[in-house]
Amino acid sequence: MDTTEIxxxxxxxxxxxxxxxxxxxxxxxxxxxxxxxxxxHMTRTLAGSGYQIVRVDQ
Structure with a gap:
């Protein structure tokens, strides 16, 4: 799945x-x-699926 689908x-x-x-x-x-x-809810759902949102320093 790509980011949009997730x-x-x-x-x-x-x-x-x-x-x-x-x-x-x-x-x-x-x-x-x-x-x-x-x-x-989305934070729990994503974490439960092994995802996390992180900031990438550029």
Whole structure:
């Protein structure tokens, strides 16, 4: 998988999981903090798959 595919997969997983989160945890309410939630979920998803985001000094 290339970088775009990896990020797309993580976003799709986050979107699915966030829908469940809003429905089950928030009782169907809109999550005002969704960017934070997505970032945390994607960090866990990527780390669980062996990826990490690192800055490359140029």
């Amino acid at each position: 990020i797309l997969d993580a976003l799709q997983r986050a979107a699915t999981a966030h829908g469940v989160h809003e429905a089950e945890v928030l009782g169907g309410k809109y999550d005002e903090q969704w960017p934070q939630w997505y970032a945390e």
